[in-house]
Amino acid sequence: MIYRGGCLCGAIRFEATGAAEKPHTCSCKFCQRHTGALTASWVEFSRENVAWTGSGGAPSTYRSSEYSSRAFCPSCGSSLGALDDEPVVALLIGTFDDSTAAELEPQYHSFEDGKPRWWHT
Numbered sequence: 001m002i003y004r005g006g007c008l009c010g011a012i013r014f015e016a017t018g019a020a021e022k023p024h025t026c027s028c029k030f031c032q033r034h035t036g037a038l039t040a041s042w043v044e045f046s047r048e049n050v051a052w053t054g055s056g057g058a059p060s061t062y063r064s065s066e067y068s069s070r071a072f073c074p075s076c077g078s079s080l081g082a083l084d085d086e087p088v089v090a091l092l093i094g095t096f097d098d099s100t101a102a103e104l105e106p107q108y109h110s111f112e113d114g115k116p117r118w119w120h121t
Contacts, residue, residue: 006054007072007073014052023106030065034082044089059073
């Protein structure tokens with residue numbers, strides 16, 4: 001299976017192959033600030049299975065924790081995911097060309113206590 005996606009302006013594009021692992025949602029403050037959304041939807045791929053294919057090459061990064069950097073497009077500012085120190089690339093599901101693929105359906109929610117009480121999804 002090949003999953004494709006990219007940023008809003010199209011400069012940063014990716015192709016991810018192999019197993020889509022740990023699809024989940026998260027409401028931690030890092031994810032909220034990275035995406036501007038109350039909940040982010042993620043899926044992980046082995047780093048060796050992600051290729052940056054757009055004219056912009058690899059995304060820019062910001063070191064957000066001791067173990068990970070957040071990835072974004074330097075041209076349009078779109079959040080793309082997180083590049084972990086482990087050989088893992090976590091991509092935001094909303095950046096996929098087909099974000100409705102069954103394999104991308106979140107299986108659990110991290111940091112549910114970060115969701116406001118009025119958030120009902």
